[in-house]
Amino acid sequence: MIDREPGLGSAISFVTLGVADLARSRAFYAAMGLEAHPRSNEHVVFHDLGGQVFALFPRAALAEDAGVPASDATAAIAASLSVNVSMETEVEAILQRAERAGGRITRQASPPPWGGVRGYFADPDGFAWEIVWNPAVTIDADGRVRL
Amino acid sequence: MIDREPGLGSAISFVTLGVADLARSRAFYAAMGLEAHPRSNEHVVFHDLGGQVFALFPRAALAEDAGVPASDATAAIAASLSVNVSMETEVEAILQRAERAGGRITRQASPPPWGGVRGYFADPDGFAWEIVWNPAVTIDADGRVRL
Numbered sequence: 001m002i003d004r005e006p007g008l009g010s011a012i013s014f015v016t017l018g019v020a021d022l023a024r025s026r027a028f029y030a031a032m033g034l035e036a037h038p039r040s041n042e043h044v045v046f047h048d049l050g051g052q053v054f055a056l057f058p059r060a061a062l063a064e065d066a067g068v069p070a071s072d073a074t075a076a077i078a079a080s081l082s083v084n085v086s087m088e089t090e091v092e093a094i095l096q097r098a099e100r101a102g103g104r105i106t107r108q109a110s111p112p113p114w115g116g117v118r119g120y121f122a123d124p125d126g127f128a129w130e131i132v133w134n135p136a137v138t139i140d141a142d143g144r145v146r147l
Numbered sequence: 148m149i150d151r152e153p154g155l156g157s158a159i160s161f162v163t164l165g166v167a168d169l170a171r172s173r174a175f176y177a178a179m180g181l182e183a184h185p186r187s188n189e190h191v192v193f194h195d196l197g198g199q200v201f202a203l204f205p206r207a208a209l210a211e212d213a214g215v216p217a218s219d220a221t222a223a224i225a226a227s228l229s230v231n232v233s234m235e236t237e238v239e240a241i242l243q244r245a246e247r248a249g250g251r252i253t254r255q256a257s258p259p260p261w262g263g264v265r266g267y268f269a270d271p272d273g274f275a276w277e278i279v280w281n282p283a284v285t286i287d288a289d290g291r292v293r294l
Contacts, residue, residue: 007180011196015159015228019272028271031248032241033154049158052199054228059272081162081201094179101178124175125166125206 006085006093008129013052013139014082016130018059025056051140066120066128067107080120080128088117088133095119095131103129153232153240155276160199160286161229163277165206172203198287213267213275214254227267227275235264235280242266242278250276 019025026036026045034054037046045056062080063069085091092109098121099105106128109119116134123129166172173183173192181201184193192203209227210216232238239256245268246252253275256266263281270276 005180008176009180009196011199012162012201015162017270017272017274021271024271028248028250029155032244032250033152033156049156052158054155054159097179101175103175103179123164124168124171125164127164 005097006090007097008083010083011052012081013084014055016055016057016062016080016082018062019056020059022056022058065112080130082130082132084132084134084137084139086139091117091119091131091133095121152244153237154244155230157230158199159228160231161202163202163204163209163227163229165209166203167206169203169205176203212259227277229277229279231279231281231284231286233286238264238266238278238280242268
């Protein structure tokens, strides 16, 4: 099902919502039965869904991280889909592939403050995909992550 | 990590993007290495990521299914997160819990044309969550699905 070229074939490891009020959203999802992971803090909230992470991040911060203006924080960046890769070189390779495929790189492969390397591309509708190499995140054979 | 009351603790089984042009998006994701599942058709495209489904659905159709006006097909419904549950009664139970938690039910538990029962709620930012009971979908112990 997955070709050999670096691409999106592995699991979506993080689903991140760009939210207006992190505390409000954390409380809502707690009331829905999702316990925030201990690594959550005042800047970001993680929920470990067993090999998949559901994250909450302030919308402006998500837009900034993705390299798009906060004013563009609409559908394009209100949510992001992340793929964690096991080799640093895959990040740039997948971004380049996205550009060849007609996508738009919104953030070149670069090191975020929390370590590793990540880049973002926008798909034809502007949906944000983050490609991440993070040595602090364990990835299983299916591409699923453990915080 | 998961309490006993029906809630969102299981894996996000489907990530669905509401897209402007289904053929364009299918071609883009094919170019990115994602092969459309044979069950894909002219109305919807599925990609099996190994226990998780990445789907493409026309934005207006997604808004209609979620019970929101197409004019509201912004961040709220440009993407949806689905949780497949193993018991039909869990759909209504989770929707009710979302309402108690401060969410808004946009579609009451009801049978879609393709079978089963599903309902939608909007979280505090309006993000669409679909709770689905579909006997045609196999769910493993982790809440992951197989098409």
